[in-house]
Amino acid sequence: MGTTNNNTVLITGTSSGIGLAAAVDAARAGWRTVATMRDTGRADALLAAAAEAGVVDLLQVKQLDVTDPASVAKCLDEVVAEHGRLDAVVNNAGAGFLGTVEQNGMDPVRAAMEVNYFGVVEVTRAALPHLRASGGRVITVTSVGGVVGQPFNEAYCAAKFAVEGFMESLAPVAATTGVGVVLVEPGAVASEFVASQQLDVPALLTAAGPYAPALEAYINRARKSFDNAQTSAEAAAAVTGALTAERPPLRIQTSDWARDFVATKLTDLDGSAVQSLTTTWVR
Structure with a gap:
């Protein structure tokens, strides 16, 4: 795909973290970037970063709540009406739970x-007709947690596993109509995503009952891993790579650590390697 100013990308969840960095990076690469968020009152950090990068003219903020089909349809209709086309969607909006x-x-x-x-x-369903018209692509930020199940992340990993299965299944079907599908899998990223969970650790441990020792061990390990996490900008570079590459692969990990971690699962036919690894996180 080219990177002229005629190309338009819509990115969800851009008020902070990877989404913010990806929006600025896409605009820097020459894309007309529609940066969406549930609450546009939180756009100040994004607009400041765009101004610093000199790409304000290529970036537009719009309201979009991914859990509201009417909001999704309204936003996509506006984008196509205003820009005449949609060349890519980046599904980035997400929320964690511990x-x-x-x-x-x-x-x-x-x-x-x-x-x-x-x-x-x-978002993908609503965007597909427009992407088919442009020969565009769907890029979805999942997680290594969409490949390897992680302790105390049952809800989050289940959702990310579902996304991985959905996109892997959709990819060959979408390709028959000229639409590409890409999964971007970050590992630990030093972003507001972690802070946004607003964890009250003492309360969590009190409520954890018989699981408290395991949860405390997991939290201590997780804190150390995020101390050495890659930046949002580093993870966002993989998103831009998926956006601009002529033929990106189905899966892109955002760091060497993420590649090694995912590889553990993909060669683990009986599940023992992953279980041996993650068991050490809760002891």
Whole structure:
């Protein structure tokens, strides 16, 4: 795909983190970038970053709530009406949840699926006719947690696994009509995504009951891993690569660590290697 100013990309979840960095990077690469977020009152950081990069003229902020089909349809209709085309969609909006189902019940599982899975499906479904017209592509930011299940991330990983299965299944079908599908899989990223979970660790441990020792061990390990995480800009570079490459692969990991981690699962036919690894995270 080319990178002239005639190309238009819509990116979800751009108020912070990878989405913000990806929006600025896409504009820097010459794309007309529609940066969407549920609450456009949170656009200040994005607009400041765009101004610093000198790409304000190529970036447009729009409201889009991925969990609201009417909001998705309205936004996409406006984009095509205003720009005449849609060449790519980047599904980036998402939300994490830390906990285990016995203690937390079903509501967090349903909420995680709504944002992280059904929201991706809805945006993709609505965008496909426009992408078919342009020969465009769907790029979805998942996670290494969409390949390797991780302790106390049952709801989040389940949703990301679902996204991976959906996109892997869609890819050959979409390709018959000229639409590409790409999955971008970050590992630990130092972004507001982690902070946005607003974890009250003492309260979590109190509520964890018999799982408290394992949860405490997991949280301590996770804190150390995020101390050495890649930046949002580094992860966003993989998104831009997927956007601009002539023939990107189905899956792109954003770091050497992510590649090694995913490779553990993809060569682990009986599941023992992953279980041996993740068991050490909760002891």
